[in-house]
Amino acid sequence: xxxxxxxxxxxxxxxxxxxxxxxxxxxxxxxxxxxxxxxxxxxxxxxxxxxxxxxxxxxxxxxxxxxxxxxxxxxxxxxxxxxxxxxxxxxxxxxxxxxxxxxxxxxxxxxxxxxxxxxxxxxxxxxxxxxxxxxxxxxxxxxxxxxxxxxxxxxxxxxxxxxxxxxxxxxxxxxxxxxxxxxxxxxxxxxxxxxxxxxxxxxxxxxxxxxxxxxxxxxxxxxxxxxxxxxxxxxxxxxxxxxxxxxxxxxxxxxxxxxxxxxxxxxxxxxxxxxxxxxxxxxxxxxxxxxxxxxxxxxxxxxxxxxxxxxxxxxxxxxxxxxxxxxxxxxxxxxxxxxxxxxxxxxxxxxxxxxxxxxxxxxxxxxxxxxxxxxxxxxxxxxxxxxxxxxxxxxxxxxxxxxxxxxxxxxxxxxxxxxxxxxxxxxxxxxxxxxxxxxxxxxxxxxxxxxxxxxxxxxxxxxxxxxxxxxxxxxxxxxxxxxxxxxxxxxxxxxxxxxxxxxxxxxxxxxxxxxxxxxxxxxxxxxxxxxxxxxxxxxxxxxxxxxxxxxxxxxxxxxxxxx
Amino acid sequence: xxxxxxxxxxxxxxxxxxxxxxxxxxxxxxxxxxxxxxxxxxxxxxxxxxxxxxxxxxxxxxxxxxxxxxxxxxxxxxxxxxxxxxxxxxxxxxxxxxxxxxxxxxxxxxxxxxxxxxxxxxxxxxxxxxxxxxxxxxx
Numbered sequence: 001x002x003x004x005x006x007x008x009x010x011x012x013x014x015x016x017x018x019x020x021x022x023x024x025x026x027x028x029x030x031x032x033x034x035x036x037x038x039x040x041x042x043x044x045x046x047x048x049x050x051x052x053x054x055x056x057x058x059x060x061x062x063x064x065x066x067x068x069x070x071x072x073x074x075x076x077x078x079x080x081x082x083x084x085x086x087x088x089x090x091x092x093x094x095x096x097x098x099x100x101x102x103x104x105x106x107x108x109x110x111x112x113x114x115x116x117x118x119x120x121x122x123x124x125x126x127x128x129x130x131x132x133x134x135x136x137x138x139x140x141x142x143x144x145x146x147x148x149x150x151x152x153x154x155x156x157x158x159x160x161x162x163x164x165x166x167x168x169x170x171x172x173x174x175x176x177x178x179x180x181x182x183x184x185x186x187x188x189x190x191x192x193x194x195x196x197x198x199x200x201x202x203x204x205x206x207x208x209x210x211x212x213x214x215x216x217x218x219x220x221x222x223x224x225x226x227x228x229x230x231x232x233x234x235x236x237x238x239x240x241x242x243x244x245x246x247x248x249x250x251x252x253x254x255x256x257x258x259x260x261x262x263x264x265x266x267x268x269x270x271x272x273x274x275x276x277x278x279x280x281x282x283x284x285x286x287x288x289x290x291x292x293x294x295x296x297x298x299x300x301x302x303x304x305x306x307x308x309x310x311x312x313x314x315x316x317x318x319x320x321x322x323x324x325x326x327x328x329x330x331x332x333x334x335x336x337x338x339x340x341x342x343x344x345x346x347x348x349x350x351x352x353x354x355x356x357x358x359x360x361x362x363x364x365x366x367x368x369x370x371x372x373x374x375x376x377x378x379x380x381x382x383x384x385x386x387x388x389x390x391x392x393x394x395x396x397x398x399x400x401x402x403x404x405x406x407x408x409x410x411x412x413x414x415x416x417x418x419x420x421x422x423x424x425x426x427x428x429x430x431x432x433x434x435x436x437x438x439x440x441x442x443x444x445x446x447x448x449x450x451x452x453x454x455x456x457x458x459x460x461x462x463x464x465x466x467x468x469x470x471x472x473x474x475x476x477x478x479x480x481x482x483x484x485x486x487x488x489x490x491x492x493x494x495x496x497x498x499x500x501x502x503x504x505x506x507x508x509x510x511x512x513x514x515x516x517x518x519x520x521x522x523x524x525x526x527x528x529x530x531x532x533x534x535x536x537x538x539x540x541x542x543x544x545x546x547x548x549x550x551x552x553x554x555x556x557x558x559x560x561x562x563x
Numbered sequence: 564x565x566x567x568x569x570x571x572x573x574x575x576x577x578x579x580x581x582x583x584x585x586x587x588x589x590x591x592x593x594x595x596x597x598x599x600x601x602x603x604x605x606x607x608x609x610x611x612x613x614x615x616x617x618x619x620x621x622x623x624x625x626x627x628x629x630x631x632x633x634x635x636x637x638x639x640x641x642x643x644x645x646x647x648x649x650x651x652x653x654x655x656x657x658x659x660x661x662x663x664x665x666x667x668x669x670x671x672x673x674x675x676x677x678x679x680x681x682x683x684x685x686x687x688x689x690x691x692x693x694x695x696x697x698x699x700x701x702x
C-alpha cells in the first residue's frame with residue numbers, strides 16, 4: 001500500500017495550476033486560443049470525496065483585476081514561508097514561468113502588461129461554470145464558502161448582502177462561515193441565516209452574555225457512504241477589528257480548545273474525514289493545525305492568499321484559495337476506513353475571457369445590478385496610474401484615498417484602514433462609482449476629522465503593527481498596516497511593540513512629528529459608534545472630479561527594515 | 564473638538580494597546596501575593612489549565628476560566644492591574660470538579676497568572692498573555 005507521505009508527494013507534483021503546459025509570453029489572443037476552459041478544468045479524479053472551496057469573494061460578482069501583493073512579510077516561524085513569498089521568489093518556489101498565466105494570476109511582477117494580455121479574472125457566472133463542471137463529474141462534491149462573501153461592492157452594500165446571498169444560493173453552496181457578513185449588524189445576519197438553505201457555521205461564535213455556542217459548529221455530510229464533518233471557524237477578532245456595537249450579543253475568539261473539542265466530538269461520532277472551513281487567516285491556521293489534533297483539511301481564508309499547492313502541517317493539509325473570485329479550489333480525497341489516504345488539488349484560476357459564463361448565473365447577476373445601473377456606471381474621472389491596494393503597506397489606491405481625504409477634509413495627516421480587499425484598475429481605465437465603492441464600501445464608511453497628538457499617532461501605528469507583525473500568529477488580526485497620508489515613518493518589523501516605529505516626519509515640510517503637538521487627522525472606517533462625517537466614497541469621488549485624471553507619484557514615505 | 568485619549572485612540576482604525584511600555588515579568592506586588600498564597604513554596608507546572616482569550620474583545624469584562632483536577636484552591640492574578648489579586652476559589656472535599664469561570668477587568672496587555680494548591684500541599688502555576696487593544700482594521 002502506498003504510504004501517506006508518498007501519496008502526498010506524488011499529489012504535490014501533480015498539483016500545479018495548469019499542469020505542465022508551460023505557457024509564457026502569449027498575446028491575449030494566443031492565450032485565449034491556447035488556454036481553454038477544458039484545460040483550466042482538467043483534473044484526473046481521485047478517491048471518493050470532492051471539496052470545492054471559494055473564499056473572500058468580497059461581493060465581486062463581476063470579473064475584476066486584482067494585483068497580488070508585492071510586500072507580504074512573514075515574521076517568526078512564518079518568515080519566508082508561503083504565503084509570505086512574493087514576486088520572483090514565488091515563481092521560483094512554485095516553478096512558475098515569468099509572464100505565464102499562472103505568474104499573472106498569482107504574483108505582481110509586470111502586472112499591467114500581463115493584465116492586458118490575460119484579461120480580468122473572476123466573475124461569479126464563470127465561477128458557476130467551473131462549479132457546475134466539477135459537479136457534473138463529481139455529483140457529490142461539497143461546495144464550501146469561507147466567508148467575506150456578502151460585503152465589498154456597491155450592490156452588496158445597497159442590498160445589505162442580498163445579491164450575494166442569492167448568487168451563493170444559486171451556486172449551490174453547502175456551508176459557509178463568516179466575517180464581514182457581521183458588519184450588516186446581527187439582526188440582518190440572523191434574518192439572512194434564517195433563509196439560508198445551508199448552515200452558517202461558526203464553532204467559535206458564542207453568545208456574549210451566556211458564553212455558550214450561538215451557531216452550528218459543524219455539519220456532517222454523507223457522500224458515497226463516507227461521513228465528512230465540516231467544522232466552521234468564523235473570523236476570531238470580529239469585535240476588535242470591526243465595530244462591536246453592530247453585533248453586541250456575540251463573542252468570537254480563536255478558542256483552540258473548542259476546536260479540539262469539536263474535532264473530538266465528530267471523530268467520536270465516527271466521521272471519516274474532518275474538514276475545517278476557516279476564516280482565521282493563514283498564519284493563525286498554520287499554528288492551529290500544529291496544535292489541534294485530528295483535522296485532515298483546513299480550507300483557510302481571511303488573508304486572501306492564493307497558494308498553488310497545499311501546505312502540509314503534520315497530518316493536516318492547508319488549502320488557500322485566494323480572493324475576489326479569482327480562484328476556485330478543487331480537492332479530491334481518497335478516504336478509506338476513517339483515514340485520508342491521499343489527495344489531489346488544483347487551484348483553478350478563473351480567467352474570465354477563457355471560461356464561459358454560466359447563463360443562469362449571468363442573468364441573476366444582471367438582475368441584481370439593474371436597479372443600481374446608473375449609479376454603478378457613473379464615471380467620475382480616469383487614472384493614468386495602476387490602482388491597487390493589496391500589500392502590507394500603502395498601495396496606490398490607498399495613496400489616492402489619503403490624498404483625497406487630506407485635500408477634501410483639510411487635514412495634516414490621513415489614515416486609511418489596511419484591509420486586504422479592493423480590486424485594481426489599469427492605467428487608462430475610467431474610474432466609476434462602482435470602482436470606488438469596490439475599495440471602500442462598508443456600513444461604517446464615515447470620514448471623521450479630529451485632532452491627535454504625535455504621541456497618539458505613534459501609539460496607533462505601534463498597535464496596528466503589532467496586530468500584523470506579532471511573532472505569535474494568535475495575536476495577529478490579519479489586516480495589513482494602516483495606510484498613512486501626509487506623514488512618513490520607518491518600521492522595523494523585527495522589533496516588539498513600542499519599538500517598531502521611528503522617524504515619523506511630516507511630508508509637507510520634512511519636520512519631525514512632535515509627540516506633544518496636536519495634529520488635524522482625518523480617517524474612515526472607525527469602529528466607534530456615532531462617528532460623523534461624509535461617506536468616504538463621496539470624498540474620493542469629489543476629489544477625482546476636481547483633478548480629472550489620477551496620476552500618482554511613487555510613494556517612498558514608509559521605510560521598512562528587519563524583514 | 565476635545566477628545567480624551569481613549570476616544571482618540573478608539574476613533575483611529577488601528578487597534579492599540581493602552582500601554583506600550585515593556586511589562587516586567589511579574590510585578591513585585593504579584594510576586595508578594597503569590598508568595599503569600601504558596602507560603603513561599605515554588606510552584607511547578609502542569610495540571611492547571613488557564614483559559615483566556617488571546618486578544619480581549621472588551622478589556623472591561625474578560626472571560627477567564629481555571630481548571631485543576633484535584634486542587635483545593637485556585638488563585639488568579641492580573642499583574643498589570645493596580646490590584647493584582649483577582650480571586651481565590653476554594654474547593655471542598657465534595658466539590659464535583661475543581662474548575663471556575665469569572666469575568667475580570669484588565670487595564671492593559673498583560674500575562675495573567677493562576678496558581679493552584681493541590682491536595683498534597685504542592686502548587687502549580689499557569690500563565691496566559693491577554694492583549695488589550697481598542698479598535699482595529701482587520702480585513
